[in-house]
Amino acid sequence: xxxxxxxxxxxxxxxxxxxxxxxxxxxxxxxxxxxxxxxxxxxxxxxxxxxxxxxxxxxxxxxxxxxxxxxxxxxxxxxxxxxxxxxxxxxxxxxxxxxxxxxxxxxxxxxxxxxxxxxxxxxxxxxxxxxxxxxxxxxxxxxxxxx
Numbered sequence: 001x002x003x004x005x006x007x008x009x010x011x012x013x014x015x016x017x018x019x020x021x022x023x024x025x026x027x028x029x030x031x032x033x034x035x036x037x038x039x040x041x042x043x044x045x046x047x048x049x050x051x052x053x054x055x056x057x058x059x060x061x062x063x064x065x066x067x068x069x070x071x072x073x074x075x076x077x078x079x080x081x082x083x084x085x086x087x088x089x090x091x092x093x094x095x096x097x098x099x100x101x102x103x104x105x106x107x108x109x110x111x112x113x114x115x116x117x118x119x120x121x122x123x124x125x126x127x128x129x130x131x132x133x134x135x136x137x138x139x140x141x142x143x144x145x146x147x
Contacts, residue, residue, distance in 0.1 A: 019055045026060065036071070043075065054088070061093070
């Protein structure tokens with residue numbers, strides 16, 4: 001599972017929390033890429049991508065464009081684009097994302113909600129309601145013609 005910088009954030013600077021570093025409190029960043037190899041006791045919100053290395057631990061909720069996880073997240077994950085869980089990566093919490101890829105040794109303990117990219121392929125609830133109305137109108141017209 002390769003990583004690409006998609007340039008989705010205007011601020012091209014990166015943020016790194018190195019191994020052996022502990023941050024207590026929530027982090028809000030505009031970084032293109034944030035990498036955590038240490039420990040964060042708090043939530044992380046970033047407009048860019050979040051990479052959690054094998055020694056990285058986040059004790060809080062995560063909101064990011066995409067998440068690449070080889071360490072641990074103990075909290076809910078909300079990723080606009082994609083969640084990738086590498087070998088031995090762990091998420092203990094709920095995940096909301098559009099796309100997801102995971103190694104067979106990855107661990108998830110929580111619910112996964114994957115939003116559909118193209119809802120029109122499956123029809124929406126409102127489409128089904130419109131179809132029911134059309135069918136009801138056709139049945140009524142047929143019944144009236146019999147009178």
